[in-house]
Amino acid sequence: MNKFEPMNTNDTDKADYERHLEQVTELLGKEYNEALQLCRIIREGIRLNIPLQRIKNYTDWYYNSRLALHLKKESEYIFPILGDDHELIKKALTKQRRLKRLFEENDQIEKSLNRIEEKLERLIRINEKSILNEVKKCATLEQLKQIEKVYHKNRITEEWNDVFWHN
Structure with a gap:
């Protein structure tokens, strides 16, 4: 038994835990896919x-x-499950800071766009493959419920009108 799982793990609790874990995985996967789509859009825009x-x-x-x-x-709900001292979290936070600077760059746009595409894809792959797998091993039911709540509450539906990548 995982040390982070509730001690009282009957079949109902285990099914509830698995259901929430699946929901969190799906919600995060959707956001990761959207970010990877941004990488594809940058590549396509440059290609066109x-x-x-x-x-x-x-x-x-x-x-x-x-x-x-x-x-x-x-940073607020996923990473704390593993802790600030976890090597994967340190790397992810460093990559997040670098990405933010690239998005804020206004002078060397082509270079920044290429680096955003490259670094964002790497960050997503690390989060998707490594961090999410580690979180799955140790998240509590309460943490999963909190993540679900936050990700459902903050869904964004606003769309961008200039879809240049479909030219």
Whole structure:
């Protein structure tokens, strides 16, 4: 038995735990896929020779309306499960800070867009494969319920109108 699982683990508790774990995995997976879609959009925009400022406008909107909130939720609700001293969390937080600086860059747009695409994909892969797997091993039912609540409460439905990647 995992030391973080509730001591009273009858079949009903285990099923409840598994259901919430599956829901959290699905919610996080959806946000990870959206972030990976941003990487594909940047690549496609550059491939189609879309003006860089147009791509930058989209990435700025995406960061401010979606990604910054996702990173904040991860930092507040996912990462604490493993702790600030966990090596994967240290790496993820460092990558988050670097990404933020890249999104804020306004002078070397092409270089920044290429690095955002590359670094965001790496961060998502680390979070998706390593951190999420570690969280699955030790999250409590209460933590899973809290993550679910936060991720359901903060769903964003606003859309971007300039879909240059469909040109």
